[in-house]
Amino acid sequence: MSEHHITPLRTYLIIAATLLFLSGVTVWVSYVDLGALNIVVAMLVATLKASLVAFFFMHLLWDDKKNLTMFLMSLMFFGIFVTITLLDTEFRGDLGLNPETKDPINKRAAFYDTLPLTDTHGHPVDEHSDDHHEDKDHH
Amino acid sequence: MSENTKQNYLNHPKGIMSWLMTLDHKRIGLMYLFSGILFFFLGGLIALVMRFELAAPGNDIISNDVYNNAYTLHGAIMIFLFIIPAIPGALGNILLPLMVGAKDVAFPRLNLASFYIYSFGALFAMYTIINGGVDTGWTFYTPYSTQSTSNVVPMTLGIFIIGFSSILTGLNFIATIHKMRIPGLTWYKLPLFVWALYGTSLVQITATPVLAITMVLLMLERFLGIGIFDPALGGDPVLYQHFFWFYSHPAVYIMILPAFGIISEIIPVHSRKKIWGYKFIAYSTLSIAFIGFLVWGHHMFTSGQSVFSQIVFSFITYFVGIPTGVKIFSWILTMYKGQVSFTPPMMYALSFLFLFTIGGLTGIFLGAVALDIHLHDTYFVVAHFHYVMQGGTIVAFLGGLHHWWPKSFGVMYNQTVANIAALGVFIGFNGTFFPQFLLGLRGMPRRYATYDEQFVELHSYSTFWSGILGISIFIAVMNLFWSFIKKNKVDPGSNPWGGMTLEWTHTSSPPHPHNFEEDPVLQHGPYDYDKVIVEKTYKK
Numbered sequence: 001m002s003e004h005h006i007t008p009l010r011t012y013l014i015i016a017a018t019l020l021f022l023s024g025v026t027v028w029v030s031y032v033d034l035g036a037l038n039i040v041v042a043m044l045v046a047t048l049k050a051s052l053v054a055f056f057f058m059h060l061l062w063d064d065k066k067n068l069t070m071f072l073m074s075l076m077f078f079g080i081f082v083t084i085t086l087l088d089t090e091f092r093g094d095l096g097l098n099p100e101t102k103d104p105i106n107k108r109a110a111f112y113d114t115l116p117l118t119d120t121h122g123h124p125v126d127e128h129s130d131d132h133h134e135d136k137d138h139h
Numbered sequence: 140m141s142e143n144t145k146q147n148y149l150n151h152p153k154g155i156m157s158w159l160m161t162l163d164h165k166r167i168g169l170m171y172l173f174s175g176i177l178f179f180f181l182g183g184l185i186a187l188v189m190r191f192e193l194a195a196p197g198n199d200i201i202s203n204d205v206y207n208n209a210y211t212l213h214g215a216i217m218i219f220l221f222i223i224p225a226i227p228g229a230l231g232n233i234l235l236p237l238m239v240g241a242k243d244v245a246f247p248r249l250n251l252a253s254f255y256i257y258s259f260g261a262l263f264a265m266y267t268i269i270n271g272g273v274d275t276g277w278t279f280y281t282p283y284s285t286q287s288t289s290n291v292v293p294m295t296l297g298i299f300i301i302g303f304s305s306i307l308t309g310l311n312f313i314a315t316i317h318k319m320r321i322p323g324l325t326w327y328k329l330p331l332f333v334w335a336l337y338g339t340s341l342v343q344i345t346a347t348p349v350l351a352i353t354m355v356l357l358m359l360e361r362f363l364g365i366g367i368f369d370p371a372l373g374g375d376p377v378l379y380q381h382f383f384w385f386y387s388h389p390a391v392y393i394m395i396l397p398a399f400g401i402i403s404e405i406i407p408v409h410s411r412k413k414i415w416g417y418k419f420i421a422y423s424t425l426s427i428a429f430i431g432f433l434v435w436g437h438h439m440f441t442s443g444q445s446v447f448s449q450i451v452f453s454f455i456t457y458f459v460g461i462p463t464g465v466k467i468f469s470w471i472l473t474m475y476k477g478q479v480s481f482t483p484p485m486m487y488a489l490s491f492l493f494l495f496t497i498g499g500l501t502g503i504f505l506g507a508v509a510l511d512i513h514l515h516d517t518y519f520v521v522a523h524f525h526y527v528m529q530g531g532t533i534v535a536f537l538g539g540l541h542h543w544w545p546k547s548f549g550v551m552y553n554q555t556v557a558n559i560a561a562l563g564v565f566i567g568f569n570g571t572f573f574p575q576f577l578l579g580l581r582g583m584p585r586r587y588a589t590y591d592e593q594f595v596e597l598h599s600y601s602t603f604w605s606g607i608l609g610i611s612i613f614i615a616v617m618n619l620f621w622s623f624i625k626k627n628k629v630d631p632g633s634n635p636w637g638g639m640t641l642e643w644t645h646t647s648s649p650p651h652p653h654n655f656e657e658d659p660v661l662q663h664g665p666y667d668y669d670k671v672i673v674e675k676t677y678k679k
Contacts, residue, residue: 066317073345074345077345077346077432080432080433081349081381081385084433084435084436084448084451084452085378085381085385087445087447087448087451088377088381088436088444088445088447088448089375089377089378089445090445091445091446091447091448092377092443092444092445
């Protein structure tokens with residue numbers, strides 16, 4: 001099977017149509033507010049598309065299985081990197097057990113709407129709106 | 140002797156262009172070797188300047204700013220320009236095709252390209268030095284690296300480029316090991332150096348792209364103000380450390396795995412005994428390569444990362460000790476009841492066992508969160524990673540050079556001088572770095588050009604012995620090069636240590652331009668000293 005598999009044109013066209021459809025899904029889903037799930041959906045769709053390209057257009061499906069192993073390994077290492085990094089950012093500041101002290105990073109992520117601008121040292125630029133930083137203002 | 144046997148890869152073909160455009164893996168390996176040694180001397184010289192600055196408190200020789208540049212360049216040059224490319228690029232290139240019975244690596248042109256990519260990247264790094272240096276430390280931590288006015292950009296660009304050389308070499312080696320073995324050379328008959336190169340190559344192609352991404356993100360933030368690491372822009376400075384160490388911890392194994400491979404070759408040959416636990420050593424290489432991807436956070440215990448991930452990282456870090464211990468015990472058991480001869484390569488291998496064990500065990504100390512909080516960024520860490528990188532990798536590299544020198548060049552060095560130099564390296568190394576463990580335990584922080592009076596004694600010991608270490612390494616390398624001038628030739632058919640792998644039994648010294656004059660046929664395993672008698676043949 002590994003020598004020169006010839007893919008019918010029909011398969012290519014179906015995959016191309018699927019890719020176009022999935023691009024549409026990416027655009028459409030960006031208008032739907034799923035909260036934190038938005039990024040997950042976007043990444044899933046992108047991974048699916050990349051896999052389709054690799055499997056069909058790049059013939060990974062019919063190729064030596066060692067190459068498939070390499071491809072899956074790269075996905076696995078990416079998964080390891082993201083998962084373990086999230087063990088830090090999701091639980092930073094505590095053991096992750098107390099919801100009240102959790103997630104300073106999440107607050108930062110939403111800072112464009114909720115927090116005032118800070119200078120490079122993290123001090124608020126206009127102090128009137130921020131009661132979290134009142135201790136720092138005594139300096 | 141026929142005309143054909145007088146031809147070897149060193150004298151045929153002739154001319155400077157035949158070297159610059161060569162596709163011969165052995166010549167490319169030599170070019171890596173000589174550029175590596177050049178950078179090793181440059182990095183070593185910078186280290187000695189720092190050590191002499193630290194001989195006494197205060198700024199005696201260089202200013203604080205110059206000192207900041209010095210430790211950054213020492214780290215960056217030693218790691219990115221010498222240790223990472225040196226063993227796979229030099230010894231790996233020269234030996235891998237010989238060991239698997241191939242005429243060359245799988246992609247000879249790619250091999251040459253990867254040498255030129257390395258040289259191109261090195262030019263950027265050298266430009267950094269001429270243009271006034273870089274002062275961030277070799278880790279380029281944010282936020283300082285996005286604000287520093289020193290040459291962060293050329294240096295990181297150089298490292299970005301060198302990374303591609305590393306990836307291409309890894310790719311080449313994997314293809315070679317899979318596809319170019321002679322018939323009958325199954326996986327379990329491969330020399331363990333080849334297994335080590337395989338593990339190294341896997342790490343090179345899976346981890347190095349992350350380094351490239353990290354360097355690109357750093358530049359995106361510097362130039363376009365895209366908030367990735369800067370909290371003021373919505374980024375996370377600790378994220379930089381995650382990215383950086385996701386590459387750089389596996390990179391530690393890019394540096395040490397080939398060294399393990401060299402030791403696995405030297406010890407059975409110079410003990411004339413079958414290696415103990417072949418499969419254990421082979422699989423421990425792969426498991427170290429894998430576990431190496433799961434432990435990067437132990438570099439970040441004081442970075443403010445979550446306590447939860449500290450516990451996870453600390454726990455997983457201990458697992459690295461298992462496959463590493465398997466190797467150490469296998470090597471010791473290989474020597475047990477063997478005919479150990481104290482040849483120069485074996486002197487380095489024995490030094491390695493001592494020094495690497497100390498380096499590895501202090502790594503377990505530092506892997507424990509509670510202890511690391513106190514020892515982080517002290518001289519204890521400096522001593523630990525020098526015991527691993529220099530006491531481990533560089534000592535193994537010197538051992539490998541001495542082991543394969545007669546094979547690569549067809550000349551033999553003065554073995555007495557080599558033994559004395561090896562002893563000097565061992566003593567000088569311990570004298571330099573053991574006091575640094577004590578300095579660290581007493582609270583001496585790393586990366587300072589000066590210190591309090593209480594540290595004077597230990598620092599001056601360290602400086603004194605660093606001089607001995609520097610001289611010993613210089614003598615060791617000069618002794619090797621002296622063998623060219625002295626023309627102390629070995630017979631092309633000689634096998635001075637009685638090695639059993641293909642490069643000893645089936646090629647001449649130095650090898651033929653196409654490696655084997657006829658297709659090699661495998662007659663025995665790589666370490667079958669219990670089944671076959673291989674004579675030590677060494678004629679002048």
